[in-house]
Amino acid sequence: MKYSLQLGKIYGIKVQIHWTFLILLAFIVFSNMRSGSGAEQTLWSILFILTLFFCVTLHEFGHALAAKNFGIKTKDITLLPIGGLARLESMPEKPREELIVAISGPLVNVAIVAALYPLVHYTTDIESSLKELTAVNGQNFLFNLMFINIWLAIFNLIPAFPMDGGRVLRALLALKLDRVKATAIAAKIGQLLAIGFVIVGFYSNPFLIFIGIFIFFGAKSEADYTQNKSFLEGYFVRDVIMKHYQTLETTDTIEQAVNMLLNGQNKSFLVIENEKIVGTLNRDEIIRALNSSNKQTLIHTVMNKEVISLNVEMPLAHAWQVIQQHKMLMPVYASNKLVGTLDLENILEFIMVKNAKNN
Numbered sequence: 320m321k322y323s324l325q326l327g328k329i330y331g332i333k334v335q336i337h338w339t340f341l342i343l344l345a346f347i348v349f350s351n352m353r354s355g356s357g358a359e360q361t362l363w364s365i366l367f368i369l370t371l372f373f374c375v376t377l378h379e380f381g382h383a384l385a386a387k388n389f390g391i392k393t394k395d396i397t398l399l400p401i402g403g404l405a406r407l408e409s410m411p412e413k414p415r416e417e418l419i420v421a422i423s424g425p426l427v428n429v430a431i432v433a434a435l436y437p438l439v440h441y442t443t444d445i446e447s448s449l450k451e452l453t454a455v456n457g458q459n460f461l462f463n464l465m466f467i468n469i470w471l472a473i474f475n476l477i478p479a480f481p482m483d484g485g486r487v488l489r490a491l492l493a494l495k496l497d498r499v500k501a502t503a504i505a506a507k508i509g510q511l512l513a514i515g516f517v518i519v520g521f522y523s524n525p526f527l528i529f530i531g532i533f534i535f536f537g538a539k540s541e542a543d544y545t546q547n548k549s550f551l552e553g554y555f556v557r558d559v560i561m562k563h564y565q566t567l568e569t570t571d572t573i574e575q576a577v578n579m580l581l582n583g584q585n586k587s588f589l590v591i592e593n594e595k596i597v598g599t600l601n602r603d604e605i606i607r608a609l610n611s612s613n614k615q616t617l618i619h620t621v622m623n624k625e626v627i628s629l630n631v632e633m634p635l636a637h638a639w640q641v642i643q644q645h646k647m648l649m650p651v652y653a654s655n656k657l658v659g660t661l662d663l664e665n666i667l668e669f670i671m672v673k674n675a676k677n678n
């Protein structure tokens with residue numbers, strides 16, 4: 320993720336903090352100052368947030384290490400103000416494996432609660448702490464930490480995408496049904512819950528409205544994703560490649576790229592130097608270059624220098640994942656010979672056609 324600060328690498332997984340996290344810390348300092356709390360109270364609040372996010376990181380490692388068991392790598396874990404995000408290279412599609420990966424996160428929070436309980440039991444008067452929820456301090460620190468981990472486990476197990484509980488529900492349904500159907504049912508249940516949240520939110524806590532909307536669209540996008548992916552099953556890159564690709568030289572100018580954009584069908588181009596592909600250039604990059612420099616700027620200064628190649632024999636569903644991650648034009652090879660290109664648009668058109676035929 321862009322604009323993230325890398326904290327370190329554990330089990331080969333990058334752990335990073337997104338810059339917006341600093342806003343959260345600034346907000347805590349600011350709101351403590353405004354309410355007139357002293358430096359000590361502010362420090363306790365910050366320490367609490369950092370500890371909470373340490374628990375969130377452990378939750379994400381729960382998912383990542385469970386996935387590792389099934390041979391699935393995790394690229395990185397990013398901490399955002401709203402929670403953590405483990406980017407798994409793929410989700411396991413076997414129901415039993417998905418169930419284990421999805422539930423491992425919340426189980427970490429349950430384990431933290433179990434570990435904290437004896438400490439809290441002996442150091443805190445739980446009953447009075449529950450009655451009187453005050454700002455975090457040395458006395459109630461562990462109690463609050465336990466309390467919030469209970470909440471994290473419950474919140475994540477809400478049976479609706481994109482929460483872990485949605486995946487657990489889908490995996491359970493997929494033990495009996497096919498995956499597309501299981502996802503559709505799980506998504507419907509999630510959307511009903513989401514509507515319930517919004518209605519209850521109107522009468523009580525507006526935060527529930529926000530969660531409801533988040534879940535509603537999360538459910539829809541998961542159902543669409545699974546449906547689309549099933550359309551690609553059984554096809555290969557060779558079935559959708561663009562054979563009529565166009566190339567630019569690194570020494571060509573932006574003006575030439577603009578002319579190609581306006582006069583042809585292609586919106587992305589391969590960039591060539593000494594007959595080798597050294598980059599790509601798409602419409603957005605051309606427009607950006609036009610805005611920030613002049614028409615005579617050479618392509619090699621503005622092109623995307625990353626080149627990811629695909630093979631014609633690659634399953635289309637896999638290519639789709641790669642393209643979604645990188646969102647760029649990719650050259651396609653058949654035994655070392657360039658035969659065409661592929662980008663997100665080609666695959667989306669293919670999905671649209673399949674979808675139309677199915678209806």
Ligand SMILES: [Zn+2]
Nearest residue numbers: 424425475483
């Ligand atoms: Zn999770």
